[in-house]
Amino acid sequence: MIDLEVLEKEVKNNNLKNSYILCGLDEMLIKESIDMIIDKAIDLNFKDLNLVKFDGNNMIFEDFMNACETLPFMSEKKVVVVCRATYLKDKADSQGTKLFSQIEEYIKNTPSHCILIQYVLLNDKRDTLVKNKKIMKFDKSAVLVKADKLRGEKLNRKIMDIFNKHNKNIGKIELKYFADLVPNNFNIIEREIEKLVSYTNGREITRHDIDLLLPNKSENDAFDLVEYISIKKPEKAIDLMNELLHKGENMMLILSLIENQFKKLFMVKVYLQEKKSKEEMIGLLKVPPFICEKLILQSKKFTIQQIQKCMKLCVNAEKSLKSSSIDKKIEMELMIINTVRD
Known part of the structure; x- marks a missing residue:
């Protein structure tokens, strides 16, 4: 297993391998690394003839295998790229599971003329390559690349x-x-x-x-917390809350950020029902276009009734934190757990 820095050195030294699996959170970093391999392996004049890309969400194995087996044109190598190879994730549907088994067997004998590159995006910052049992099965047959965030x-x-x-x-x-x-x-x-x-x-x-x-960093933390709630992963929301507390954030501030995020989502749901355009919503919410896009996407993961329920839970939690002597951390954890209950 290597990181992006080691991959860059190996590619610059013309030390190319037959098979790579890149895994990380930042798709742009991953794509730049893949482009670096492609530029090194294929003559620019014959790039279109020796580069094949597949969408991992709807790939047919026979098409993939034929692309790998076909000889390169006027070149020593051809490159086959599988983008967003969701079949590499631990949880996959029956079609993805079948595709994984086929590729697991095929990759052991990847043709020498073919450089096969697959990449998969992690779910969140707590997810890691080594935790993925499927990808680790390729440790001997492919170069596994951790596409970690730059620091x-x-x-x-x-x-x-x-x-x-x-x-x-x-x-x-x-x-x-x-x-x-x-x-x-x-x-x-x-x-x-x-x-x-x-x-x-x-x-x-x-x-x-x-x-x-720039959007406020606290707003990003609130977005992440609510995102975990939207996908019914309260344990990850609680982990993030504890991380923020460890960094010195105030409990009431965290609750306020969550409540404000739900208020924004409620407004977005109302605006969507009123058929308002994105440009209108940007003006009404007074947020940059990118933030508005994120709010629209996140709002679609909730019904308006679920958002109202979460807002009520935030108000009740605020009253409890202000008026009682109970453990504030436990109260917040219970609030987060209750947001995902039907």
């Missing part, structure tokens, strides 16, 4: 590269401030940089610009 200077350098790509300078202090505030996801980072570049056209980026355009 520290690596993250800063990558963000600086994106600013440079947009021909925009940013000071070192402002760069670090931006990196500390923005969610560690390069799809999001790219969009936030584009907004900053457009907003500050012709002048330097300031901290005030970053504060004005």
Whole structure:
């Protein structure tokens, strides 16, 4: 098992393997690494003839096998990429389970002319490659790549590269401030940089610009908490709450953030029923377009009755936390558990 940094070194040294499985949270980082392998393995002039991509959600094994078996054209190698290979996840439907068994057997004898690349996205930041028993079965037949989030200077350098790509300078202090505030996801980072570049056209980026355009980090924590509730994983919501408490966040603040998130979701549900456009909702909610998109997607995981119930639970929990001497942490845990009960 290797990480993205080791993969980059091996590819630069022309040390290409026949089979890779990349696993992580950031799809943009994963795709950049795959593009790096493709550019190294295939002549640009014959790329379209020697590159085949499949959607892992609806792939037919026979088509996949034929793509791998077909010889490359005017090239030593061809590349077959399976995007979002959901059959590699621990929980898969019957079709995914069958496809996994077929590929598990086939990958042991991947043709030497073919570089097979599969990637799968993790569910959340607590999920890891080594916990996935299916993927670990490929440890001997493929190179397993942990596509971990970039941190520290690596993250800063990558963000600086994106600013440079947009021909925009940013000071070192402002760069670090931006990196500390923005969610560690390069799809999001790219969009936030584009907004900053457009907003500050012709002048330097300031901290005030970053504060004005970036979503508050606390809002992201609230979104994650409610997201776990929406997929009925209260244990993960409780883990995140404990993580925030460990970082020094106030219990009442956490509850307030959850309650405000449900209020926003309620408003979104109402606006959707009224057939309001996304642009109208952005103005009414006073949030950036990206946040509005996230709210719309999250709201679809609840009925309006479920949101109302969760809002009532938040109000009741607030009363209990303010007026009684009970264990506040237990009260919050019970509230979170009750939000997922029918």
